[in-house]
Every structure is written in C-alpha cells, then in structure tokens.
Amino acid sequence: MMEITMATNGLNWWGRAVLTADTVRSLMVVTVPETSEFATGIIHGEKAPENSMQYMVSVQDNKGRHVCGGFLITEDFVLTSAHCDDFNPAYVVLGNHNLKKADHQKIRIEKKIIHQRYANIQHGNDIMLLQLSEKVRLGHRVQTVQLPPAEINLQENQVCQVAGWGKTKPDGESVDELRVVDVSVVKPKVCDKQWPGLPANVTCAGGYKTTKGFCQGDSGGPLVCDRFAVGLVSFNYESNCNYPNKPNVYTDISKYRRWIDEVLRQNPNPELLAGQILFISCGGFLGLPLKDTQRYATLNRFPHLFMFPYHHECL
Structure with a gap:
C-alpha cells in the first residue's frame, strides 16, 4: 500500500490518497492550515534566469495567492493539472518570474476545461485547459511553449527541466521567484515497479535515487525536454520532497494532443467573437x-x- 501526494500546495496544503495495485481504498483528503502562506520554489534547483521560460504561469485564486503552476500554449489558453481545480483558480499571472513584483499580466480565467475522464489523480487524466478572458500580450517576457507531437519517445536518463513556485523543502519557507531544476527521465518499467498501480499515460522524471524534483505548489507546471513541454506535474510520494523515494509523476502530454487540439477548436476566444x-x-x-x-x-x-x-x- 502506498500514499500519493498531490504536488499542489499554494497555501501549504496537501492532498493524500492511498493507492494499491488493485484498488483505491480511500478518498482524497485536503488540509488547509488557516495561517499558512503560499510557498514558491523547487527542490535543489536554482533561480530561473531572466527572460527564460517565458511560458510559465502562476495560477492564482481570488485572493491573489499562488495555488498551481501552468504554462501558456496559445495566446488565450493555459495548460495545467486537473487537480488544481480543487483550489478554485481564478486568474493567471504571466510576464515576471517574481510574483511579488507588480510588473506582470494578470488575466481572468474565463473557462476551465477538465479532461472528461478525470476523477482523481489515482486514475490519471490529470490535465486541464484554462481559457483566458482575453489574449495575453506576447513579447520578450511572455511566449508560448511548444507541445510534443502525438508520439514522443523520451530516453532513459534524458535530462529535462521542471520549474515552479512550489516549496523548496517540505517544511521550508516561501521564496518569491521562479526556480528551475534539471531532472532525469526514469524508464517506464522502473517507474511501474516503484509505483504499483500507476495510472496510464504518465511520465516519470526526477525524485528516485536523486535529490532533485518538484514539491507541493509546483502542480500543473511543465516538464520540458528539448524545448517541448512533454509533461504536467501531477504527484510525488507521501508529501516528501527530500528524495530518494519514488519517481516524480507527470501527465504525459503527448497522449492528450488530440484532446487538446479538439478543445482549442471548439472554444474560440469569446472576446474575439464578441468584438x-x-x-x-x-x-x-x-x-x-x-x-x-x-x-x-x-x-x-x-x-x-x-x-x-x-x-x-x-x-
């Protein structure tokens, strides 16, 4: 029997669920300490260089608190994890790695589109599109990121990057600026062995036998390999960001290209149509x-x- 923890912790909250190879034996439980502040960072990473990763998005609630990561795939759509909807996202913030600075674009979320087969992280399909109320202004600080083709073959130990505003350690303090870390791809057979009952359509990287990976608050952020956003931060093991334990688990974006393209086709920007x-x-x-x-x-x-x-x- 193993415990899964969602990587979301905009307010130092965490979700824990029990997963076995045969059945899910408990429901998701989320605890929200009243006096906690949102955390920002990545485990054993470094500050992201200025004018890098311009596609990174902070997904925030109505009070302006960071609750999840995300990334810009078109001028009016952000991709993030489905379980981030549990924290009532209302806005996205782009254009500045430092969330404390006012020089950024803040845009209201017009519509949240969760994959129709998502129920909880134990069963996979942890993917959601956020349609924005207006187009973002692209420039040297805001750009889209490429998605992978419908089929992509990551190599074992291929070095990729993950970034976010999550915790820098399980009991750590908040930082304000986007952080990034290199992580290595874990072979699917190894990941399956370490995670009995692992959902379909996932990719594993970081964690396992390393000291690098994501932590609570990084959910929805991208795993970037060779300039393609190939994965979405989904969950790690027992809320433990001090590795090694289990590999970090990401939603495999390549398996959802058809769904993404269909959603984009069916949901033209309402501002454009109205105008x-x-x-x-x-x-x-x-x-x-x-x-x-x-x-x-x-x-x-x-x-x-x-x-x-x-x-x-x-x-």
Missing part, C-alpha cells in the same frame, strides 16, 4: 481572397466564418 461580427464579401476576409479565407479561419479558430454561404457571384 468581430464577421462579414464576408466577394473580397474575402481581412483582405484575403475567398479561397484563402477558410484556411485562415481554421488556423485561428473562427468556425463561425462558415455560417455564411458563398455567394454565386463570387465564383
């Missing part, structure tokens, strides 16, 4: 010839363009 009454004439859209309008709309998620039939005079 643009699309009117297509024989001249096309935005100066494009009609034959190119459909391609533009597809790339920019404007399915409503096609509610207007082509006029015979345009042919």
Whole structure:
C-alpha cells in the first residue's frame, strides 16, 4: 500500500490518497492550515534566469495567492493539472518570474476545461485547459511553449527541466521567484515497479535515487525536454520532497494532443467573437481572397466564418 501526494500546495496544503495495485481504498483528503502562506520554489534547483521560460504561469485564486503552476500554449489558453481545480483558480499571472513584483499580466480565467475522464489523480487524466478572458500580450517576457507531437519517445536518463513556485523543502519557507531544476527521465518499467498501480499515460522524471524534483505548489507546471513541454506535474510520494523515494509523476502530454487540439477548436476566444461580427464579401476576409479565407479561419479558430454561404457571384 502506498500514499500519493498531490504536488499542489499554494497555501501549504496537501492532498493524500492511498493507492494499491488493485484498488483505491480511500478518498482524497485536503488540509488547509488557516495561517499558512503560499510557498514558491523547487527542490535543489536554482533561480530561473531572466527572460527564460517565458511560458510559465502562476495560477492564482481570488485572493491573489499562488495555488498551481501552468504554462501558456496559445495566446488565450493555459495548460495545467486537473487537480488544481480543487483550489478554485481564478486568474493567471504571466510576464515576471517574481510574483511579488507588480510588473506582470494578470488575466481572468474565463473557462476551465477538465479532461472528461478525470476523477482523481489515482486514475490519471490529470490535465486541464484554462481559457483566458482575453489574449495575453506576447513579447520578450511572455511566449508560448511548444507541445510534443502525438508520439514522443523520451530516453532513459534524458535530462529535462521542471520549474515552479512550489516549496523548496517540505517544511521550508516561501521564496518569491521562479526556480528551475534539471531532472532525469526514469524508464517506464522502473517507474511501474516503484509505483504499483500507476495510472496510464504518465511520465516519470526526477525524485528516485536523486535529490532533485518538484514539491507541493509546483502542480500543473511543465516538464520540458528539448524545448517541448512533454509533461504536467501531477504527484510525488507521501508529501516528501527530500528524495530518494519514488519517481516524480507527470501527465504525459503527448497522449492528450488530440484532446487538446479538439478543445482549442471548439472554444474560440469569446472576446474575439464578441468584438468581430464577421462579414464576408466577394473580397474575402481581412483582405484575403475567398479561397484563402477558410484556411485562415481554421488556423485561428473562427468556425463561425462558415455560417455564411458563398455567394454565386463570387465564383
């Protein structure tokens, strides 16, 4: 019998659930100390360089407290872990590694889209998309990150990076700035052996026989390998961030590319749709010839363009 702990701890809270190879024997329990402050950091890492990892997002509640990590995949969508919804995220903050500084973009979350098969972290599918109420302003401090293709083969001991504003040690104090650490990929068979009953569609890296990895508060952050965000921080072992114990477990993003693409297609930005009454004439859209309008709309998620039939005079 083993205990799983969610990597979320924006207020020094933690969730613990019992997992066996055959069955889940208890429900998730979350404890929230009233006087705790949010924690920021990563285990045995270092301060992230300025103008690096510009896709990193702090997911925050209504009181401006960091509750999870996340990362920008389009100008209006952030990817994070499904269990972060337990902490009522309301805003995302981008554009500054130091959460105490006011020079950043803070945008309201318009919609939370959790994978339809997610029930709890024991059963996997720990992935969620956050649709923002407006587009972010991309620049030298804010950029998107590439997602992996539908199939990607990580190599054992391949060195990747994980970053976040989580604890720097289990009983540690908060820090204000984004931290990053190198972690090595753990072979799937080794991870399965260390985690009996491990959910499907996960990747393991860090922890296990090392002193590096993530901690509570880093949930939803990316595992980045060769510039691709290949994993989402999901859980570690017994709320213990002083390794070695078990490998850290991430949701394998490559297994969810079809779901992500479908969500993006079905959820065009509401601000854009409200501000643009699309009117297509024989001249096309935005100066494009009609034959190119459909391609533009597809790339920019404007399915409503096609509610207007082509006029015979345009042919």
